[in-house]
Amino acid sequence: MGNIITKVLPGFMELLPEEQIEFDRIKNVILSTYERFGFTPIDTPAIERGQTLLAKAGGETAKQIYSVENKRGGTGVADDKVSEPVLRFDLTVPLARYVAEHFNDLSFPFRRCHIAKAYRGERPQRGRFREFYQCDIDVIGRDKLSIRYDAEIPSIIYQIFKQLDFGKFTIRVNNRKLLSGLIESLGITADAAEVLRIIDKIEKISPEAFESMLKENNLTEAQVAGIKRFMAISGKTEDVLKALKGLNIDNELFNLGLEELSTVTAAMEEMGVDRDYYQIDLSIARGLDYYTGTVYETKLDDHPQIGSVCSGGRFDNLASHYISEKLPGVGMSIGLTRLFDQLRAIGVVSGKRKTIADAVIVPMDESNIATALNAAAEIRKNGFNADVLLEDWSVKNKFKYVSKKDATFTVVIGSDEERDNVIVLQYKQGDEIIKERLPLDKAIAVMIGFKKEN
Amino acid sequence: MGNIITKVLPGFMELLPEEQIEFDRIKNVILSTYERFGFTPIDTPAIERGQTLLAKAGGETAKQIYSVENKRGGTGVADDKVSEPVLRFDLTVPLARYVAEHFNDLSFPFRRCHIAKAYRGERPQRGRFREFYQCDIDVIGRDKLSIRYDAEIPSIIYQIFKQLDFGKFTIRVNNRKLLSGLIESLGITADAAEVLRIIDKIEKISPEAFESMLKENNLTEAQVAGIKRFMAISGKTEDVLKALKGLNIDNELFNLGLEELSTVTAAMEEMGVDRDYYQIDLSIARGLDYYTGTVYETKLDDHPQIGSVCSGGRFDNLASHYISEKLPGVGMSIGLTRLFDQLRAIGVVSGKRKTIADAVIVPMDESNIATALNAAAEIRKNGFNADVLLEDWSVKNKFKYVSKKDATFTVVIGSDEERDNVIVLQYKQGDEIIKERLPLDKAIAVMIGFKKEN
Numbered sequence: 001m002g003n004i005i006t007k008v009l010p011g012f013m014e015l016l017p018e019e020q021i022e023f024d025r026i027k028n029v030i031l032s033t034y035e036r037f038g039f040t041p042i043d044t045p046a047i048e049r050g051q052t053l054l055a056k057a058g059g060e061t062a063k064q065i066y067s068v069e070n071k072r073g074g075t076g077v078a079d080d081k082v083s084e085p086v087l088r089f090d091l092t093v094p095l096a097r098y099v100a101e102h103f104n105d106l107s108f109p110f111r112r113c114h115i116a117k118a119y120r121g122e123r124p125q126r127g128r129f130r131e132f133y134q135c136d137i138d139v140i141g142r143d144k145l146s147i148r149y150d151a152e153i154p155s156i157i158y159q160i161f162k163q164l165d166f167g168k169f170t171i172r173v174n175n176r177k178l179l180s181g182l183i184e185s186l187g188i189t190a191d192a193a194e195v196l197r198i199i200d201k202i203e204k205i206s207p208e209a210f211e212s213m214l215k216e217n218n219l220t221e222a223q224v225a226g227i228k229r230f231m232a233i234s235g236k237t238e239d240v241l242k243a244l245k246g247l248n249i250d251n252e253l254f255n256l257g258l259e260e261l262s263t264v265t266a267a268m269e270e271m272g273v274d275r276d277y278y279q280i281d282l283s284i285a286r287g288l289d290y291y292t293g294t295v296y297e298t299k300l301d302d303h304p305q306i307g308s309v310c311s312g313g314r315f316d317n318l319a320s321h322y323i324s325e326k327l328p329g330v331g332m333s334i335g336l337t338r339l340f341d342q343l344r345a346i347g348v349v350s351g352k353r354k355t356i357a358d359a360v361i362v363p364m365d366e367s368n369i370a371t372a373l374n375a376a377a378e379i380r381k382n383g384f385n386a387d388v389l390l391e392d393w394s395v396k397n398k399f400k401y402v403s404k405k406d407a408t409f410t411v412v413i414g415s416d417e418e419r420d421n422v423i424v425l426q427y428k429q430g431d432e433i434i435k436e437r438l439p440l441d442k443a444i445a446v447m448i449g450f451k452k453e454n
Numbered sequence: 455m456g457n458i459i460t461k462v463l464p465g466f467m468e469l470l471p472e473e474q475i476e477f478d479r480i481k482n483v484i485l486s487t488y489e490r491f492g493f494t495p496i497d498t499p500a501i502e503r504g505q506t507l508l509a510k511a512g513g514e515t516a517k518q519i520y521s522v523e524n525k526r527g528g529t530g531v532a533d534d535k536v537s538e539p540v541l542r543f544d545l546t547v548p549l550a551r552y553v554a555e556h557f558n559d560l561s562f563p564f565r566r567c568h569i570a571k572a573y574r575g576e577r578p579q580r581g582r583f584r585e586f587y588q589c590d591i592d593v594i595g596r597d598k599l600s601i602r603y604d605a606e607i608p609s610i611i612y613q614i615f616k617q618l619d620f621g622k623f624t625i626r627v628n629n630r631k632l633l634s635g636l637i638e639s640l641g642i643t644a645d646a647a648e649v650l651r652i653i654d655k656i657e658k659i660s661p662e663a664f665e666s667m668l669k670e671n672n673l674t675e676a677q678v679a680g681i682k683r684f685m686a687i688s689g690k691t692e693d694v695l696k697a698l699k700g701l702n703i704d705n706e707l708f709n710l711g712l713e714e715l716s717t718v719t720a721a722m723e724e725m726g727v728d729r730d731y732y733q734i735d736l737s738i739a740r741g742l743d744y745y746t747g748t749v750y751e752t753k754l755d756d757h758p759q760i761g762s763v764c765s766g767g768r769f770d771n772l773a774s775h776y777i778s779e780k781l782p783g784v785g786m787s788i789g790l791t792r793l794f795d796q797l798r799a800i801g802v803v804s805g806k807r808k809t810i811a812d813a814v815i816v817p818m819d820e821s822n823i824a825t826a827l828n829a830a831a832e833i834r835k836n837g838f839n840a841d842v843l844l845e846d847w848s849v850k851n852k853f854k855y856v857s858k859k860d861a862t863f864t865v866v867i868g869s870d871e872e873r874d875n876v877i878v879l880q881y882k883q884g885d886e887i888i889k890e891r892l893p894l895d896k897a898i899a900v901m902i903g904f905k906k907e908n
Contacts, residue, residue: 038841
């Protein structure tokens with residue numbers, strides 16, 4: 001004892017119970033909404049074959065991969081040395097592997113959600129975690145997938161953030177084909193990926209810096225002007241679509257993108273996304289190689305510094321590394337660990353409940369325990385979580401426990417209550433503490449009523 | 455493509471959606487019951503400091519630990535080389551670390567549940583997994599913890615397995631002090647741990663083998679007879695308690711164990727555990743060093759070959775390696791991955807639902823999509839999970855999708871339905887397929903009624 005460190009490793013999040021309850025509440029809103037829309041949860045191992053994951057990972061991501069090894073004489077993880085086991089770094093690559101592996105057992109469009117931890121060797125700093133929850137949904141088609149699914153994803157983002165109390169938000173939608181088509185149409189010969197990367201930065205840099213970065217990449221005045229004219233377009237959906245049409249760009253990709261964006265935004269309205277909660281944002285490019293059509297980002301209007309809280313888009317082929325079937329799809333992801341940490345830092349989320357128990361039941365004396373247990377059973381049957389204090393403590397210590405747990409309801413049972421066949425129900429109405437002596441069934445009715453109102 | 459392996463590593467479980475839904479259903483029964491009893495979920499990193507976990511792990515477990523390393527130029531996990539990061543091998547050691555680390559922020563008795571994956575370098579074989587879910591609850595006291603909590607744990611086991619449809623089960627209860635006291639009272643000088651290990655085997659070996667193994671450990675005839683007399687006691691709770699008393703063993707530890715066992719079984723009945731579902735079993739010893747009082751095992755009566763499906767007990771001090779506070783506790787654990795695998799192998803559990811969607815909504819034509827989306831929104835508001843087929847497919851392909859998804863309800867909307875302001879609701883009543891043309895609100899009422907009945 002003594003010099004053993006009990007703090008978690010840097011870059012890992014560990015929450016106190018009250019924070020954990022709030023984290024789980026948010027996670028459950030996300031999961032239940034995914035399920036409402038028919039996305040079936042899957043679960044894949046956190047440890048995968050290195051060669052399998054690395055087939056899809058490049059650059060920085062590959063460097064951040066954690067290897068797993070049994071060094072102490074156990075049997076190891078891998079069968080063979082080739083498949084060096086590693087921790088997954090996201091949930092998309094495991095999805096690609098899952099779909100390829102179980103292709104014949106799945107029905108398409110395959111709708112899956114996956115909420116689980118992934119691991120990356122990030123340099124630890126505020127908002128960067130080495131272990132983090134991803135909350136993903138994807139719809140995967142076989143050969144083809146209707147563009148309407150591109151509208152369903154933001155309709156789910158809308159439902160989730162409407163339920164969460166993080167304030168007003170805006171879903172930003174764009175289509176990668178517009179940008180790629182524009183670059184083609186302007187005859188830009190520079191590295192298109194580099195141009196997209198500059199466009200992605202437009203919100204963070206000055207107009208002058210933007211222009212000079214483009215020129216550094218050998219874009220002509222006319223080409224820069226073309227990009228600026230495009231990027232200047234903003235406003236209401238119909239105005240943006242009209243202005244894009246008004247550019248009269250004679251490029252197949254561009255016009256396909258325009259058509260897709262029109263269809264997606266129209267379908268989003270059919271799907272109940274409030275106009276005030278989304279906008280077309282032509283500056284969004286996202287993951288340069290992966291996405292091929294519709295792309296989304298979501299920002300909290302009151303907390304723009306957080307950046308995008310929910311992003312995704314359309315891709316042409318999920319699993320080309322693993323299977324020769326063409327699997328187009330569309331999806332999105334919420335990086336919950338990072339989001340929670342940031343919202344906590346600015347006070348938007350905080351621990352509200354110290355226990356998952358709705359009610360703490362306190363028998364005043366050993367002789368009241370049987371009655372207290374019966375009351376607890378009845379309260380639980382009515383859908384409440386209840387914790388019975390079984391310690392034979394002084395009254396003072398019992399109420400210290402009650403006050404520390406701070407559950408919504410306290411139920412006290414003493415010998416007087418047993419005699420009168422009642423219980424004492426205690427709860428807060430605003431700042432006022434209500435204390436009522438009631439028969440158990442009446443007390444439960446009060447609890448049900450209170451829960452509905454609050 | 456081609457030679458990249460998409461199969462999971464040996465010793466890892468990956469389920470198809472229909473199996474996953476069943477797995478999650480069981481997991482949710484466990485979690486919601488834990489929460490009903492006021493056990494707050496916590497979450498700890500899967501990666502911990504090696505020196506911290508190893509302080510509590512010995513022997514085989516230590517050998518099975520997986521190390522985690524960043525080999526590719528990222529920033530690694532550990533701050534310093536001393537704290538070699540490893541994957542957790544259970545949820546008990548992380549609990550001890552958590553309680554020590556956050557001691558001042560927790561209120562005691564601290565009731566936590568934790569359902570998460572742990573990792574061990576097991577030799578892969580049927581029923582042994584390298585990544586597995588543990589579903590743990592523990593009540594941790596400060597200095598003292600009422601013996602009544604020892605009765606609450608089996609009452610929760612009872613509630614969980616009554617809800618799960620694995621057939622009749624029996625919770626077996628014992629108290630380690632009885633065995634230890636008996637060994638003391640018989641003046642056995644041989645290694646007590648070794649004697650307990652032999653007693654633990656009694657169900658698996660013949661009476662002759664049992665006797666000769668004891669004698670090999672230098673037990674006298676009288677000592678062997680004493681143990682056999684003790685082990686022969688079985689039957690109804692009150693008979694066993696009476697017989698134990700009748701042994702007239704003059705040993706403090708033994709008599710304390712007897713008193714505890716009497717209190718715990720009496721309290722179990724107060725807590726509603728049906729007499730038919732538990733018994734005292736004097737042969738249960740369990741985890742030789744860890745448990746110090748009450749111990750439990752649970753067996754499925756119809757599937758004894760599975761062994762214990764839920765085990766636990768009382769311990770004197772949770773976190774002596776990390777903190778100088780005395781933290782007695784009692785808890786139990788369900789090894790869900792192994793249990794699910796075994797129940798699946800014998801056909802007790804199987805995938806029943808192929809999708810999390812309760813209803814698949816099928817617009818017959820592009821022009822019916824808007825109405826279908828409105829119907830889906832209404833159906834979702836009523837608590838159903840719904841998936842709208844957005845593909846512009848032939849009728850044949852649409853119904854292939856419906857039949858593959860095999861959701862409880864199918865809702866079809868064509869132009870005739872739109873005109874008549876109805877939908878077609880289809881579902882199975884026994885073997886019969888019911889097909890009704892109804893206004894949406896009536897259809898939802900039918901769905902709600904059907905769900906209640908089924």
